[in-house]
Amino acid sequence: MQIKLALSLVLATCSLSVATAEGVTTLDQAVRYGLRHNLELKASGEQARSARARLGVARAGRFPQLNARYLVQRSDNPLNAFADKLNTRSVNPATDFSASALNDPGASTVNATEIAVQLPIYTGGKLSAAIRGARYHEQAADLNLDRMRQQTVFRIMRAYYVAQAAIHGGQIAADAVAAAREHVETTRRLVREGRIVVSDRMTAELNLAAVESASEQAINRARLALDQLKLAMGMSVDEHIDLPPWQEVVVRPLDPLSVLEQRALATRTDLAAARSMTSAGRAGIDEAHAAFKPQVSLIASSDWYSRHFGFAANSQSIMGVVSMNLFSGNRDTHELAAARNRETESELRVMGLEQVILNQVRAAYYNLKEAMARRKIAMANVSRARATVRLVKERYGEGRTILLDVLSAEQLLVSARNEKLASSLDLATNQTALRLAEGTLAPPQ
DSSP: OHHHHHHHHHHHHTTOOOOOGGGOOOHHHHHHHHHHHOHHHHHHHHHHHHHHHHHHHHHHTTSOEEEEEEEEEEEOOHHHHHHHHHHTTOOOTTTTTSHHHHHOOOOEEEEEEEEEEEEEEEOTTHHHHHHHHHHHHHHHHHHHHHHHHHHHHHHHHHHHHHHHHHHHHHHHHHHHHHHHHHHHHHHHHHHHTTSSOHHHHHHHHHHHHHHHHHHHHHHHHHHHHHHHHHHHHTOOTTSOOOOOOOOOOOOOOOOOHHHHHHHHHHHOHHHHHHHHHHHHHHHHHHHHHGGGSOEEEEEEEEEEEESSSSOOSOEEEEEEEEEOOOOSTTHHHHHHHHHHHHHHHHHHHHHHHHHHHHHHHHHHHHHHHHHHHHHHHHHHHHHHHHHHHHHHHHHHHTTSSOHHHHHHHHHHHHHHHHHHHHHHHHHHHHHHHHHHHHTOOOOOO
8 A cells, every 4th residue: 555655646746647537638638739839840830931931032023123222422523423414404505515624523412312113024934933943842841841740749649658658557566566565464474373484474575675666667667758748748847747547559440551551652741742842843943944044124213313312303214124144154054953953852852752651651560560469469468367366376375385476476467467558558659650651640539
């Protein structure tokens, strides 16, 4: 009773207690909390929003650009001085056309204000390619965010199962301590009655010390498992959380491996994101090709010139501009080569990821089959171990066997219960891992 009380106090102090239904955090609640508070998932969300903003930047290239400029210039350059008089409408025919006035005009000051609108007419496909590439980047970011969400769900579910199993392992250890303490009390009584030798009592006491040590280890494992669950959820380790008791895992129907592999290749969002990046690479090639084509734009402006700050001597202009780079030191050629290399890189990454996905599915599939077989064996072993303990205890009570046989049988029962718990944990974890590998993992309903 003392060890069970100690276990309960430690679990309660460390927020590990198995609470009543009112205060229990269910698996669904843990996952939903984690999806709101997990910091890595939040960071991925910001990355997706950044990609969406970059798409807005690319789309803005198609809109007219409105610019304003204010300039104050003072110069004694003859051309600038005469231009200032023309722009400010202050030319005096009687004095400004003499040789001395034209050659040595003196310093001139002008205030110039300009508002200009520039509209791209043709960019060689650069704008459309940039928008297309940004759209693929946005798709990839959203798909990767969805994959990160699935991975977060998996980490929380795995940590949840591990914490539940660790707490249940503590209960198994507490049961072993209770049984060992009972043997110590029994052997002490029998020694006093002269029915057994002192070595049996000492054996029972050594066994109690061993199982108490194992119980302390189990309690610490439960404490650490709860901390890992809180970390996966994005929760402070100082916050309180209660879990329901460990439940036996429901085995889901297992599809053939070939079906699982094809489903993974069709549904994995990180693979779809990698394919989007390949499409973005093709758009990057088109964007690089635009550097070898002419650029056409339309510019309209309104200008004001004055000797002092103000809006006087207004003039308007409109022009069409056709430009084309003829030589840039092979910069454009290298940009095109880099774009082609990025596309090839993306295609290779897709091929590599497909192999990784197939390997993940196969690993999860075979791990799950192993866990199913182990649990089936372990369940049968627990039943046999319980029957063995009952029979050996009866024989010991009748004086037909020794205490070591009882302790050995009980140790086998503890081992069988722990193996059943471990295989059940592996079963739950690998069922979830298989759903993650095939890309169908969603928050529990």
